[in-house]
Amino acid sequence: MLLEVKNLHVEVEGKKILNGLTLTVEKGQVAAIMGPNGSGKSTLAYVLAGKDNYNVTEGEILLNGESILEMAPDERAAKGVFLAFQYPVEVPGVATMTFLRTALNAQRKTRGEPEFSTPDFIKRVRETSARLGVSQEHLRRAVNVGFSGGEKKRNEILQMAILEPVLAVLDETDSGLDIDALKIVAEGVNRLRAPDRSMIVITHYQRLLEFIVPDVVHVLAKGRVVKSGGKELALELEASGYAQFTDEAA
């Protein structure tokens, strides 16, 4: 088991958002998390990544059997946790290339691995970006500054490809994308599916799951998982909506 989330209770600014959430993700599995607005989907993403102000009051998160609750965000990143942000942040003046290299080498340093030499790194980025259809010009631009919605999301996928996480959490990667951009991003994600890489795909809509087909679907409502099933569960939800779960949980 790659990820075990056990009876997780989380408060944000005194407000309880997750209420005993339990979830497991197997190695290599792609798990979709669906749910209505306010069900705690993004909170789950942030808690996994270790964002400040998300207070875990009860429960446990184990990555490969090891608790990560006390780890700083960068330590978790070095353990292979990656979060593709719903709203990627702009970092003015920092070229995407520089950002990637700083991030990758920081992770390697934390893991006690040697840093990449500049030529090796450049080779790696060039190959990966070519595969994802990211231009050289894009690599020279400041991180996410002036990027379109599609470019920002593609930039997240590029970072994921370079950093090679064991657990990738994609938070509403489909939001703000038109169908063409969505297809490109989904294709990028699909290329990164691997036996030793698990993914949690968080989405409100079933649409994304047509392109990134999950192994399992979990439905989140009022801060806990209320139903789990195969990929067909997404289609059921599309037909019946979330109301049944919000009523049930209430």
Add this chain to the structure above:
Amino acid sequence: MPAVQETVDRVRQIDVDQYKYGFVTDIESEKASIGLSEDTVRYISAKKNEPAWMLEWRLAAFKRWLTMREPTWARVDYPKIDYQDAYYYSAPKKKPELSSLDEVDPQILETYKKLGIPLREQEMLAGVVRRDEDGNVLAERRVAVDAVFDSVSVATTFKEELKRAGVIFLPMSEAIQQHPELVRKYLGSVVPVTDNFFATLNSAVFSDGSFVYVPPGVRCPMELSTYFRINEANTGQFERTLIIADKGAYVSYLEGCTAPMRDENQLHAAVVELVTHDDAEIKYSTVQNWYPGDADGKGGIFNFVTKRGDCRGARSKISWTQVETGSAITWKYPSCILRGDNSRGEFYSIAISNGRQQVDSGTKMIHLGKNTTSRIISKGIAAGKSDNTYRGLVTAHRKATGARNFTNCDSLLIGDQCGAHTVPYIEAKNSSSVFEHEASTSKISEDMLFYCRQRGMSAEEATALVVNGFVRDVLQQLPMEFAVEAQKLISISLEGSVG
């Protein structure tokens, strides 16, 4: 705001003991007796074996200084300086004549080694190959160094090659001996003896500094560099630098400063004068990391500097680039007098303050000639309990028709106990001038730090990256080896993570 808080904590932890250059070199030195009087001025002049005109010049300055008052308009607060409780001249005792670097006191060379100055010519000739991000080999650069150890220039490298090009690059004291006509013509012609309290003091007691003259049409074959270092306790350092680019000449000059830790505040009052004739250009870059004082504001350098360039000729250009990370007090306004028609002045600045540092810095662009242009890019970064003020003057005189200025001042705050202030003065005395002023103040956002940390960077690395992004426009103006140094320095001064 825990993420920000953490950064602030980290920054706060920067202990003064981590000041990398805080070591004292134990060398016997020769000092003037304590205090400042006409005798002190005569002593310094005699030590330098100066001609009578130079002594007269100094004495006139000293008389004038006695009638002047210390300026108080800057946004800095410091204990009253006792000008009688300092040494005004200190020189390492050495063999009288040095014919090569080998004769320089090994301890001094060791000090420079610690500072990372490539003093030895062979090292410089070996030239480290640097690559940019795309793996391309950057042009190897060579730098001629005039090292000022306390008050005396210890060794000057690359003299021969410069001589062949006709470039004069000498310690000021030697220039006074060897080229009195040039020194007399230009010294004090940009910053008059009576200019201001600190400049006048400097005029009376300046001990050494650099002199550069680039003859007409010559492009200086290498970058020129001076490293200043204050070693002796309680000595003020009063360098005097004078750079002249004659018609169509070009020179790039780098100045770097460090000082060991001292409990007492040390006074530093330099004067730098630049002159460009028709079509000439001077690029002057400074990296200043004097000792900033400890976390409680004890000790540190008081830096009161007058730097001014005179674009005397048509189409001439002066560009100041500064990276200011040290000093307890910084009072510094590198300026341009745009006298020649179509001349251009530039000021690029990064000023970082931390702990209890106080920075009041900026520039003056004085448009006198027609169609003169100027550009100001200032990036202030305040952390800890520091105060960081940009103070700038842009003025166009009646006859300066078609003058243009663009000013951009950005401030970045780290934590909530520091301050950033912008004080622009803008005066246009004719109707055809166009002045633009942009300013912004921002805080390093928690979201930005979290984004970086999620990708694996520590809080320090994330802060350094964001800050480096913030100052990028200015870093790009620095010569390559300085930019690399400056980038490191920014990390050191903000994170305390050396290396």
